[in-house]
Amino acid sequence: MAEVQASALDLELLRSFQVAAQLGSLAAAAEQRHRTISAISMQIKRLEEVLGSRLLERGPRGVTLTATGEALLQESRELLRLHDGMLSRFTGRGLGGKVRLGLPEDYARELLVDVLPEFMAHHPDVLLEAVTATSGELARQLTRSQLTLAVVLDRPHPLPGGEALWQTSPVWAGPRVGRLTERASVPLALHEVDCPYRELAIEALEAAGTAWHAVFTSTSIHAVEKAVEAGLAISVIDRQRLTPAMREIGRDEGLPPLRTCEARLHFGRRIEEASRPAVEALATLLRERLRECGPWRAASRPV
Structure with a gap:
C-alpha cells in the first residue's frame, strides 16, 4: 500500500499568521516578529498554499480574516498553547518573560480576585504587571507600545483590530x-x-x-x-x-436610553519573543473566563 504524503504545518508560519490576525496589520506583525513586511507576507502565502485556502484579505486599512482564517486562528491558538506547554514541561522551563496588562479600572477588582491570581499561580516565573486606567488612556498606551496586552472598551477611542470579549450593560x-x-x-x-x-x-x-x-x-x-x-x-x-x-x-x-460598549482584547504592537508564550497564555485565560459574560460571572465562579 502506497504511503500518503501529508503536508506538515510549520509552527513559525502559524505564529506569524496569528500575530497578523491579532494586530490586523502585516506591518505591525513584522514589527512584533522582528521580520520584514515581505517576509511576513511570504509566510502567510506559504501557509495559504499548504492549506489550499485564503486566510487573510488584504486591504488599505490592514488585513481581515476570512471564514477559513477565523477557524484556523481558533485552532492554531490551541495547537501553539499545547506545543509551548509540552516544551516547557519536558525541558523543565516554565513560561517566563514579562507581561504588562492594561485593565479598565471599573473591572480591575473582579479580575484581580479571580483571573490574575490563577495565572500567577500557574506561571510563577512570569513577571506580570497589571495597570488600570480609562479605556481612552489604555488605547493611547497600546499605540505607544507601553502595554503587551489590554482589555479596552471600544469608546471613546476605538482601536482597529482586537477580539470581542463581552458587551457591557x-x-x-x-x-x-x-x-x-x-x-x-x-x-x-x-x-x-x-x-x-x-x-x-x-x-x-x-x-x-x-x-x-x-x-x-x-x-x-x-x-x-x-x-x-x-x-x-x-x-x-x-x-x-x-x-x-x-x-x-x-x-x-425622563432619562434617555444608553448605548452599549464592547470590551475587546488587544495585543501590544511590540512583544519580546521570550514573552510571547506568556502573553498568549494570559490571553487564552482571559478569553476562557470573559468571553460573552464579562468579569462578573468569572468573579462569582466557585473555586
Missing part, C-alpha cells in the same frame, strides 16, 4: 431615595475625560436636549459610586455594580 444609577432627575439640570457624577461611560452619559443627555452639570468628578469608580449612594448625583455604571443603596432609573424619570 450600562445603566443610569441613582440613589435609593430621592428623584434627582426632577431638577432643572441633571446632576452627574462622572469619571474624567477618556471614560466610555462619561461619553455615553453626556452623549445621551445632549442628544435628548436634557440639561446637565457635573457635581462630582473622579478617576475612581468607587468614589463615583459613593457620590451616587450619598444622593449627590446620578451616574452611568454597569448594571452589575448597582449596590443596595442605588436603584436603576431610566425613561420613567
Whole structure:
C-alpha cells in the first residue's frame, strides 16, 4: 500500500499568521516578529498554499480574516498553547518573560480576585504587571507600545483590530431615595475625560436636549459610586455594580436610553519573543473566563 504524503504545518508560519490576525496589520506583525513586511507576507502565502485556502484579505486599512482564517486562528491558538506547554514541561522551563496588562479600572477588582491570581499561580516565573486606567488612556498606551496586552472598551477611542470579549450593560444609577432627575439640570457624577461611560452619559443627555452639570468628578469608580449612594448625583455604571443603596432609573424619570460598549482584547504592537508564550497564555485565560459574560460571572465562579 502506497504511503500518503501529508503536508506538515510549520509552527513559525502559524505564529506569524496569528500575530497578523491579532494586530490586523502585516506591518505591525513584522514589527512584533522582528521580520520584514515581505517576509511576513511570504509566510502567510506559504501557509495559504499548504492549506489550499485564503486566510487573510488584504486591504488599505490592514488585513481581515476570512471564514477559513477565523477557524484556523481558533485552532492554531490551541495547537501553539499545547506545543509551548509540552516544551516547557519536558525541558523543565516554565513560561517566563514579562507581561504588562492594561485593565479598565471599573473591572480591575473582579479580575484581580479571580483571573490574575490563577495565572500567577500557574506561571510563577512570569513577571506580570497589571495597570488600570480609562479605556481612552489604555488605547493611547497600546499605540505607544507601553502595554503587551489590554482589555479596552471600544469608546471613546476605538482601536482597529482586537477580539470581542463581552458587551457591557450600562445603566443610569441613582440613589435609593430621592428623584434627582426632577431638577432643572441633571446632576452627574462622572469619571474624567477618556471614560466610555462619561461619553455615553453626556452623549445621551445632549442628544435628548436634557440639561446637565457635573457635581462630582473622579478617576475612581468607587468614589463615583459613593457620590451616587450619598444622593449627590446620578451616574452611568454597569448594571452589575448597582449596590443596595442605588436603584436603576431610566425613561420613567425622563432619562434617555444608553448605548452599549464592547470590551475587546488587544495585543501590544511590540512583544519580546521570550514573552510571547506568556502573553498568549494570559490571553487564552482571559478569553476562557470573559468571553460573552464579562468579569462578573468569572468573579462569582466557585473555586
